Amino acid sequence: MQQTRTMELGTxxxxxxxxGALFFLTTQTTGRNDxxxxxxxxxxxxxxxxxxxKTRAPVSMSGVTIGRVTDVRFxxxxxxxxxxFVIDSQYDQIPDDSDASILTAxxxxxxxxGLQPGGSSFSLEQGSExxxxxxxxxxxxxxxxxxxxxxxxxxxx
Amino acid sequence: MLREILDTFLQFLRTFGAMMLFFVxxxxxxxxxxxxxxxxxxxxxxxxxALSIVIIMVSxxxxxxxxxxxxxANLERFNAEDTTGIFAGFALIKExxxxxxxxxxxxxxxxxxxxxxxxxxxxxxLSAMEMMAVDPLRxxxxxxxxxxxxxxxFLTAVFTTVGLAGAHIVAVEWLGVDVGxxxxxxxxxxxMEDVLEGIYKSIVFGIIASLLAVWEGYNAIPTAxxxxxxxxxxxxxxxxxxxxxDFMITAAVSLR
Numbered sequence: 001m002q003q004t005r006t007m008e009l010g011t012x013x014x015x016x017x018x019x020g021a022l023f024f025l026t027t028q029t030t031g032r033n034d035x036x037x038x039x040x041x042x043x044x045x046x047x048x049x050x051x052x053x054k055t056r057a058p059v060s061m062s063g064v065t066i067g068r069v070t071d072v073r074f075x076x077x078x079x080x081x082x083x084x085f086v087i088d089s090q091y092d093q094i095p096d097d098s099d100a101s102i103l104t105a106x107x108x109x110x111x112x113x114g115l116q117p118g119g120s121s122f123s124l125e126q127g128s129e130x131x132x133x134x135x136x137x138x139x140x141x142x143x144x145x146x147x148x149x150x151x152x153x154x155x156x157x
Numbered sequence: 158m159l160r161e162i163l164d165t166f167l168q169f170l171r172t173f174g175a176m177m178l179f180f181v182x183x184x185x186x187x188x189x190x191x192x193x194x195x196x197x198x199x200x201x202x203x204x205x206x207a208l209s210i211v212i213i214m215v216s217x218x219x220x221x222x223x224x225x226x227x228x229x230a231n232l233e234r235f236n237a238e239d240t241t242g243i244f245a246g247f248a249l250i251k252e253x254x255x256x257x258x259x260x261x262x263x264x265x266x267x268x269x270x271x272x273x274x275x276x277x278x279x280x281x282x283l284s285a286m287e288m289m290a291v292d293p294l295r296x297x298x299x300x301x302x303x304x305x306x307x308x309x310x311f312l313t314a315v316f317t318t319v320g321l322a323g324a325h326i327v328a329v330e331w332l333g334v335d336v337g338x339x340x341x342x343x344x345x346x347x348x349m350e351d352v353l354e355g356i357y358k359s360i361v362f363g364i365i366a367s368l369l370a371v372w373e374g375y376n377a378i379p380t381a382x383x384x385x386x387x388x389x390x391x392x393x394x395x396x397x398x399x400x401x402x403d404f405m406i407t408a409a410v411s412l413r
Contacts, residue, residue, distance in 0.1 A: 007200060025355075030344060
């Protein structure tokens with residue numbers, strides 16, 4: 001009888017400990033609380049060059065992360081990169097002529113999309129497309145230009 | 158000479174085939190045993206899991222600590238000590254946690270399973286059961302297999318969590334990495350997929366380690382020497398299988 005009780009107690013404690021550890025691992029070690037699929041809207045933007053932008057890269061405005069890149073494709077007709085991203089639906093008052101640029105966090109950090117507000121009275125909504133975009137700055141190109149010594153205004157970027 | 162090589166090869170094929178048939182039978186009866194013989198399974202969760210918890214926690218603490226030490230020593234050269242958390246966290250959650258837990262499990266619980274079943278076979282307990290029309294597979298082998306399978310993910314989670322705590326103690330309390338930077342960098346870098354990869358691995362390793370242990374016991378030559386050899390083989394084969402599967406799972410996940 002005593003034997004059974006020890007065993008049951010030990011097993012219960014072990015399983016509780018295991019579940020506690022699993023809970024800790026799944027909730028506390030991953031900080032990226034993802035945006036809920038139901039509470040977002042999808043926006044597209046076309047870029048000439050996206051650099052090394054990846055899916056799941058953050059979309060930020062004034063430095064605050066408001067969305068996440070969900071898809072990066074190449075459009076074979078217009079020969080541009082089409083980036084699809086979702087924005088949390090609480091930010092539904094972003095002017096639809098805002099412009100999107102691909103920025104880099106720090107000198108060698110990962111790339112993200114930064115939005116700068118425009119002045120339109122219409123807001124971005126599900127399926128909108130951002131018309132004003134600025135491509136990623138590719139570090140190698142800048143270094144290349146610097147080495148060759150070409151002045152910026154002579155470049156036909 | 159050629160004849161001998163052929164014989165060895167055929168013998169190997171036969172053992173391998175018997176092993177596969179054994180695995181199929183174990184899998185086939187597992188759900189039924191889990192439902193009908195739950196007390197037996199719980200007893201084995203205690204044997205395989207609860208009794209392994211101390212070795213798992215102590216090992217986890219020191220493995221986490223040594224990872225933090227190594228990471229710190231190298232990252233310090235680039236003034237990137239703050240990313241110690243990323244290094245230790247990634248290594249523990251994705252690789253070290255599942256693999257070392259599986260190896261410790263093979264040493265602590267796998268050997269116990271193999272020698273217990275092997276000894277039962279050597280002392281004719283299994284034959285006696287068969288004589289009484291009791292299937293030893295369902296009463297002896299499968300509860301032990303299920304106990305291992307259930308214990309493994311929990312053991313891995315405990316190992317990883319304690320490992321993170323060990324890394325925290327070394328990095329933050331001892332080496333002076335900022336506590337905010339340590340956890341924030343870790344949380345920024347880790348994604349749910351990484352944690353899930355570790356959990357999937359622990360489930361796969363649990364199945365492999367438990368299956369091989371019960372197989373070696375069940376297939377042991379019923380003598381004192383045979384049981385001893387089966388116990389050794391359990392550790393060796395489990396270690397090899399776990400490392401190979403770890404490579405394949407990592408390749409499959411990262412080359413997706």
